[in-house]
Amino acid sequence: MAKTPHKVARKQYNSKLCFICGLQNNSGLKASFYETEAGELIATFYPTEEHQSYPGRLHGGIASAILDETIGRAILIGSEEDIWGVTTELTLRYLKPVPLDRQVRVIARITSQNRRFFEGTGEIVLENGEVAVTASGKYLKAKIDSVDFDTEVNQWKVVPEPSDPEVIEL
Template sequence: MKLTEKQPGSKSCFVCGRENLAGLKLEFYMIEPGKVCSYFNLHEHYEGYPGAIHGGIIAAILDECGGRAQMIEPNRFIVTAQLCVRYRRPVPSRTDLVVYGVAGERRGRVSFASSEIQSMDGKILADAELVLMDIPESQFTDVDLEAMGWRVYLDEEVG
């Protein structure tokens, strides 16, 4: 699969934050407009029970990836209004995995997306349907995105 464009990350986000010591530090790539992915392998610190990632961590990853699928413009911010997660199989720790997000329909400030975590052999381990709301641009007029660390991080900066 061809990854076409790395999406911005931030300093403090739990899922993508580069400086969040407890965070997952996932990097997201656009595959094509409206479709994104991230490859990851999580440490046992994120387990709910031995060998399996905690359901809340799984939900956070699905939420982030689904929302990012709707980030057509890099500085358009949205929040999740509803997240419906289906846990199909245990999501293993210390295993290479991939999460995909796909943008759905858009109706004014409301948009829809879906996401799924897969094993490297294509088995769906968990999936989600999202309802998202645009954050009004007026809420970002005085926000310094650079100070937030909102930018594309180079591979050599990833730690």
Template sequence: MIKQPNSDYCFVCGRNNPRGLYVTFYDNGRNEVTATHTIPEAYQGYPGVVHGGIVAALLDEVVARVAMIGDPHHFMMSVKLEVKYRHPIPTETELTAVGRIVRLRGRLGKAVGEIRLPDGTVAAEATMTLADVPAEILASANLEALGWQVDE
């Protein structure tokens, strides 16, 4: 598995965000991104259950990161994210998030993802339409200032 970069202050992957999730992502070099992570109680909606917005944020990140497979500087953003919540997701439980490429062609793409419970049950799933980040935004991006790097 190939470790993907993190930034400093991204809510999901940021290593220095005091309120972030601190998730680390890996890809298989072909078509899939994965992360194994435990969501703390601080991010609950109902007692002991991860807030749905946190679930959507994790899915948004793992699914969009499929664009970076083979090129950690190929940034795409969500155009449409559809989430289906299948089962309550418990806090303080190791989860597996997976994103898979359906189609990446030109400046648009489609990908899917899921969050699995420890027993393999799919607790939430997502479908996403992605688009390349506009060139004018990338032109002004300073990846070094963002802390965009693979942590050892």
């Protein structure tokens, strides 16, 4: 299956202890999020045995969590940087198992929005380009300061890594 290159425009923030993006959460995914020039968001992470259901396979709940986070963060692209998505509805379809111990890539985009809500879709894409899990969700737009989140305490910042890609192929 032919892969499509996605040029990275910007890396998004990580935090200290979030299960998905927390860099100091030893059980977490430590996912990185990259905005593309096409206005999509791509997450990358390496699941380990701690993240499995059946041996060698990513737990479906964790697949749901990374898709939820990636779609919800897609609203941060562009002019919505002070808005967080609060999930009100999430629907998933599991198509193929997601293997452990190799990079997992998730892509998401906003499909519609109004003043109070936005909707989006996303997919977990395997190394060979096949889609393993799809999701669609609806989110309430919440101002970051209404979520009671201290950006200093939670170390909410961009953490550059030498391995940050300029292009991600899906």
